[in-house]
Amino acid sequence: xxxxxxxxxxxxFGRWREFSAGMWAWVFHKFTGWVLVGYLFVHIPxxxxxxxxxxxxxxxxxxxxxxxxxxxLEVGLLAVAVFHIMNGxxxxxxxxxxxxxxxxxxxxASLLITAIIAVASxxxxxSGVF
Amino acid sequence: xxxLQRVTAVFLIGVLAFHFFQLHFVEHAADIEFAGTQARMQQxxxxxxMVLFLVAATFHGVNGVYNALINQGLDGRARTVVKWVLVLxxxxxxxxxxRVAMAMAGVHIG
Numbered sequence: 751x752x753x754x755x756x757x758x759x760x761x762x763f764g765r766w767r768e769f770s771a772g773m774w775a776w777v778f779h780k781f782t783g784w785v786l787v788g789y790l791f792v793h794i795p796x797x798x799x800x801x802x803x804x805x806x807x808x809x810x811x812x813x814x815x816x817x818x819x820x821x822x823l824e825v826g827l828l829a830v831a832v833f834h835i836m837n838g839x840x841x842x843x844x845x846x847x848x849x850x851x852x853x854x855x856x857x858x859a860s861l862l863i864t865a866i867i868a869v870a871s872x873x874x875x876x877s878g879v880f
Numbered sequence: 881x882x883x884l885q886r887v888t889a890v891f892l893i894g895v896l897a898f899h900f901f902q903l904h905f906v907e908h909a910a911d912i913e914f915a916g917t918q919a920r921m922q923q924x925x926x927x928x929x930m931v932l933f934l935v936a937a938t939f940h941g942v943n944g945v946y947n948a949l950i951n952q953g954l955d956g957r958a959r960t961v962v963k964w965v966l967v968l969x970x971x972x973x974x975x976x977x978x979r980v981a982m983a984m985a986g987v988h989i990g
Contacts, residue, residue, distance in 0.1 A: 780948055787941030791969075794934075794976055800983045804914035815910035824904070831900060835893050842889060874905055 771854040775837055782834040789827060818879050825875050829868035836860035881943060888940040895933045914984075921985040934977040942970045 769777070796814070800807040814820050840856045843849045849856055903909055907916065920926050946966055954962060982988070 783941070783944045783948070787945055790937055790941055791973060794973055794980060797980050797984075798976060800914065800917070800980050804918075807917070808913045811912050812910060815912075824909070828900060828904070831896060835897060838889050839893060842886060845886065871904075874908075877908070878910060 771857050775840070775853075775857040775860070778833060779837050779841070782830040782837075785827070785830045786834055816879065818876075821875050821879050825868060825872055828871055828875070829864055832867050833860060833864040836863050885940060885943055885947075888936040891932070891936050892940055895929060896937075899933065917984050918986055921981060927981060927985055931978060931981055934981070935974055938970050938973050938977075942966050 796810065797807075799810040837857065837860045840849070840853070840860055843856075844853060903912070921930065946963065949962060950959065
Protein backbone atom coordinates (compact mmCIF):
# COMPACT_ATOMS: atom_id res chain seq x y z
CA UNK A 751 0.00 0.00 0.00
CA UNK A 752 2.51 2.58 -1.16
CA UNK A 753 -0.02 5.26 -2.01
CA UNK A 754 -2.64 5.18 0.69
CA UNK A 755 -6.03 6.74 0.13
CA UNK A 756 -6.21 9.76 2.44
CA UNK A 757 -8.92 8.97 4.95
CA UNK A 758 -7.54 11.49 7.44
CA UNK A 759 -6.56 10.68 10.99
CA UNK A 760 -9.20 8.78 12.99
CA UNK A 761 -7.62 10.04 16.20
CA UNK A 762 -9.28 13.39 15.40
CA PHE A 763 -12.14 12.23 17.60
CA GLY A 764 -14.39 15.17 16.77
CA ARG A 765 -14.79 13.79 13.25
CA TRP A 766 -16.97 10.88 14.33
CA ARG A 767 -20.16 12.86 13.63
CA GLU A 768 -19.20 12.96 9.93
CA PHE A 769 -18.65 9.21 9.69
CA SER A 770 -20.70 7.12 7.28
CA ALA A 771 -21.20 3.35 7.58
CA GLY A 772 -18.13 2.65 5.46
CA MET A 773 -15.98 4.85 7.70
CA TRP A 774 -17.22 3.07 10.82
CA ALA A 775 -16.46 -0.27 9.17
CA TRP A 776 -12.91 0.94 8.51
CA VAL A 777 -12.49 2.26 12.08
CA PHE A 778 -13.82 -0.98 13.62
CA HIS A 779 -11.67 -3.11 11.32
CA LYS A 780 -8.60 -1.11 12.33
CA PHE A 781 -9.43 -1.26 16.05
CA THR A 782 -10.16 -5.02 16.02
CA GLY A 783 -6.97 -5.57 14.01
CA TRP A 784 -4.87 -3.80 16.66
CA VAL A 785 -6.53 -5.89 19.39
CA LEU A 786 -5.94 -9.17 17.51
CA VAL A 787 -2.26 -8.53 16.72
CA GLY A 788 -1.73 -7.34 20.31
CA TYR A 789 -3.34 -10.51 21.56
CA LEU A 790 -1.12 -12.65 19.31
CA PHE A 791 1.99 -11.10 20.88
CA VAL A 792 0.62 -11.99 24.36
CA HIS A 793 -0.72 -15.43 23.39
CA ILE A 794 2.65 -16.87 22.28
CA PRO A 795 4.47 -15.77 25.50
CA UNK A 796 1.69 -17.35 27.63
CA UNK A 797 1.93 -20.60 25.63
CA UNK A 798 5.72 -20.41 26.03
CA UNK A 799 5.22 -21.83 29.52
CA UNK A 800 5.17 -25.14 27.62
CA UNK A 801 8.95 -24.66 27.28
CA UNK A 802 9.29 -24.72 31.08
CA UNK A 803 7.35 -27.92 31.53
CA UNK A 804 4.01 -29.67 31.29
CA UNK A 805 2.95 -28.79 34.85
CA UNK A 806 3.78 -25.10 34.43
CA UNK A 807 1.81 -24.95 31.16
CA UNK A 808 -1.27 -26.66 32.61
CA UNK A 809 -1.13 -24.57 35.82
CA UNK A 810 -0.76 -21.32 33.85
CA UNK A 811 -3.71 -21.97 31.54
CA UNK A 812 -5.97 -23.35 34.24
CA UNK A 813 -4.94 -20.51 36.56
CA UNK A 814 -5.83 -17.88 33.96
CA UNK A 815 -9.12 -19.63 33.13
CA UNK A 816 -10.08 -19.60 36.81
CA UNK A 817 -10.18 -15.78 36.77
CA UNK A 818 -13.62 -14.32 35.91
CA UNK A 819 -12.01 -11.30 34.21
CA UNK A 820 -10.23 -13.62 31.76
CA UNK A 821 -13.55 -15.24 30.81
CA UNK A 822 -15.15 -11.84 30.21
CA LEU A 823 -12.15 -10.73 28.13
CA GLU A 824 -12.46 -13.94 26.10
CA VAL A 825 -16.00 -13.04 25.12
CA GLY A 826 -14.63 -9.65 24.05
CA LEU A 827 -11.85 -11.33 22.09
CA LEU A 828 -14.36 -13.59 20.34
CA ALA A 829 -16.50 -10.56 19.42
CA VAL A 830 -13.42 -8.75 18.07
CA ALA A 831 -12.34 -11.83 16.07
CA VAL A 832 -15.82 -12.48 14.65
CA PHE A 833 -16.24 -8.86 13.57
CA HIS A 834 -12.78 -8.83 11.94
CA ILE A 835 -13.62 -12.10 10.11
CA MET A 836 -17.08 -10.93 8.98
CA ASN A 837 -15.98 -7.47 7.89
CA GLY A 838 -12.81 -8.93 6.37
CA UNK A 839 -14.93 -11.29 4.27
CA UNK A 840 -17.02 -8.26 3.26
CA UNK A 841 -13.83 -6.43 2.20
CA UNK A 842 -12.60 -9.44 0.19
CA UNK A 843 -15.87 -9.51 -1.75
CA UNK A 844 -15.75 -5.75 -2.31
CA UNK A 845 -12.14 -6.13 -3.58
CA UNK A 846 -13.48 -8.68 -6.07
CA UNK A 847 -16.07 -6.14 -7.17
CA UNK A 848 -18.95 -8.01 -5.55
CA UNK A 849 -21.47 -6.19 -3.39
CA UNK A 850 -20.03 -2.68 -3.50
CA UNK A 851 -23.50 -1.22 -3.91
CA UNK A 852 -24.60 -3.12 -0.80
CA UNK A 853 -21.59 -2.31 1.38
CA UNK A 854 -23.67 -0.56 4.04
CA UNK A 855 -26.06 -3.48 4.42
CA UNK A 856 -23.19 -5.97 4.61
CA UNK A 857 -21.51 -3.84 7.33
CA UNK A 858 -24.71 -3.84 9.39
CA ALA A 859 -25.00 -7.60 8.84
CA SER A 860 -21.40 -8.02 10.09
CA LEU A 861 -22.30 -6.14 13.27
CA LEU A 862 -25.50 -8.13 13.78
CA ILE A 863 -23.83 -11.53 13.26
CA THR A 864 -21.00 -10.50 15.61
CA ALA A 865 -23.51 -9.50 18.29
CA ILE A 866 -25.51 -12.73 17.94
CA ILE A 867 -22.44 -14.99 18.10
CA ALA A 868 -20.92 -13.04 21.02
CA VAL A 869 -24.14 -13.18 23.07
CA ALA A 870 -24.71 -16.85 22.21
CA SER A 871 -21.16 -17.71 23.35
CA UNK A 872 -21.51 -16.15 26.81
CA UNK A 873 -22.83 -19.31 28.57
CA UNK A 874 -19.93 -21.38 27.19
CA UNK A 875 -17.31 -18.85 28.26
CA UNK A 876 -18.56 -18.19 31.77
CA SER A 877 -19.45 -21.77 32.71
CA GLY A 878 -17.78 -22.91 35.91
CA VAL A 879 -16.15 -19.62 36.91
CA PHE A 880 -18.92 -17.52 38.50
CA UNK B 881 2.13 -7.21 -0.16
CA UNK B 882 -1.44 -6.24 -0.99
CA UNK B 883 -2.06 -9.68 -2.49
CA LEU B 884 -0.34 -11.54 0.37
CA GLN B 885 -2.50 -9.65 2.87
CA ARG B 886 -5.60 -11.01 1.03
CA VAL B 887 -4.24 -14.56 0.67
CA THR B 888 -3.42 -14.75 4.39
CA ALA B 889 -6.85 -13.22 5.13
CA VAL B 890 -8.63 -16.08 3.34
CA PHE B 891 -6.52 -18.66 5.19
CA LEU B 892 -6.98 -16.94 8.56
CA ILE B 893 -10.77 -16.66 8.21
CA GLY B 894 -11.03 -20.45 8.22
CA VAL B 895 -8.24 -21.31 10.64
CA LEU B 896 -9.01 -18.62 13.24
CA ALA B 897 -12.67 -19.70 13.32
CA PHE B 898 -11.58 -23.34 13.67
CA HIS B 899 -9.05 -22.46 16.41
CA PHE B 900 -11.62 -20.57 18.49
CA PHE B 901 -14.26 -23.25 17.99
CA GLN B 902 -11.90 -26.13 18.78
CA LEU B 903 -10.39 -24.65 21.95
CA HIS B 904 -13.44 -22.99 23.50
CA PHE B 905 -16.45 -24.94 22.32
CA VAL B 906 -15.25 -28.48 21.46
CA GLU B 907 -12.60 -28.49 24.20
CA HIS B 908 -13.23 -26.14 27.10
CA ALA B 909 -10.22 -23.83 27.59
CA ALA B 910 -10.46 -24.27 31.38
CA ASP B 911 -9.96 -28.03 31.01
CA ILE B 912 -6.86 -27.80 28.83
CA GLU B 913 -3.90 -29.83 30.05
CA PHE B 914 -0.49 -30.28 28.49
CA ALA B 915 -1.30 -33.90 27.59
CA GLY B 916 -4.26 -32.81 25.45
CA THR B 917 -2.25 -30.09 23.75
CA GLN B 918 0.50 -32.61 23.07
CA ALA B 919 -1.94 -35.14 21.59
CA ARG B 920 -3.22 -32.47 19.17
CA MET B 921 0.23 -31.13 18.27
CA GLN B 922 1.60 -34.62 17.58
CA GLN B 923 -0.75 -34.94 14.62
CA UNK B 924 1.37 -33.78 11.65
CA UNK B 925 -1.48 -31.99 9.85
CA UNK B 926 -2.58 -30.16 13.01
CA UNK B 927 1.04 -29.19 13.80
CA UNK B 928 1.64 -27.91 10.26
CA UNK B 929 -1.65 -25.99 10.28
CA MET B 930 -0.79 -24.31 13.61
CA VAL B 931 2.70 -23.31 12.43
CA LEU B 932 1.25 -21.93 9.19
CA PHE B 933 -1.43 -20.19 11.29
CA LEU B 934 1.33 -18.53 13.34
CA VAL B 935 3.25 -17.36 10.26
CA ALA B 936 0.13 -16.14 8.42
CA ALA B 937 -1.32 -14.36 11.48
CA THR B 938 2.00 -12.67 12.27
CA PHE B 939 2.42 -11.48 8.68
CA HIS B 940 -1.19 -10.32 8.36
CA GLY B 941 -1.21 -8.58 11.75
CA VAL B 942 2.16 -6.87 11.51
CA ASN B 943 1.65 -5.86 7.86
CA GLY B 944 -1.72 -4.45 8.94
CA VAL B 945 -0.04 -2.41 11.67
CA TYR B 946 2.56 -1.16 9.17
CA ASN B 947 -0.17 -0.13 6.70
CA ALA B 948 -2.11 1.60 9.49
CA LEU B 949 1.00 3.56 10.52
CA ILE B 950 1.70 4.61 6.91
CA ASN B 951 -1.91 5.75 6.70
CA GLN B 952 -1.31 7.86 9.83
CA GLY B 953 1.55 9.57 8.00
CA LEU B 954 4.61 7.49 8.92
CA ASP B 955 7.29 8.48 6.43
CA GLY B 956 10.97 8.82 5.63
CA ARG B 957 13.59 7.58 8.10
CA ALA B 958 11.02 6.79 10.80
CA ARG B 959 9.20 4.54 8.34
CA THR B 960 12.38 2.60 7.57
CA VAL B 961 13.19 2.19 11.27
CA VAL B 962 9.62 1.09 12.11
CA LYS B 963 9.64 -1.35 9.19
CA TRP B 964 12.76 -3.13 10.43
CA VAL B 965 11.59 -3.14 14.06
CA LEU B 966 8.38 -4.80 12.88
CA VAL B 967 10.29 -7.32 10.75
CA LEU B 968 12.50 -8.26 13.72
CA UNK B 969 9.51 -8.48 16.08
CA UNK B 970 7.72 -10.75 13.58
CA UNK B 971 10.72 -13.03 13.15
CA UNK B 972 11.17 -13.18 16.93
CA UNK B 973 7.52 -14.13 17.44
CA UNK B 974 7.63 -16.79 14.72
CA UNK B 975 10.87 -18.34 16.04
CA UNK B 976 9.49 -18.38 19.59
CA UNK B 977 6.16 -19.79 18.37
CA UNK B 978 7.89 -22.63 16.52
CA ARG B 979 9.98 -23.42 19.62
CA VAL B 980 6.74 -23.58 21.62
CA ALA B 981 5.03 -25.74 18.97
CA MET B 982 7.96 -28.17 19.03
CA ALA B 983 7.92 -28.34 22.84
CA MET B 984 4.18 -29.03 22.72
CA ALA B 985 4.69 -31.84 20.21
CA GLY B 986 7.57 -33.22 22.28
CA VAL B 987 10.10 -32.68 19.49
CA HIS B 988 13.62 -31.82 20.63
CA ILE B 989 16.55 -30.90 18.44
CA GLY B 990 20.09 -31.20 19.74
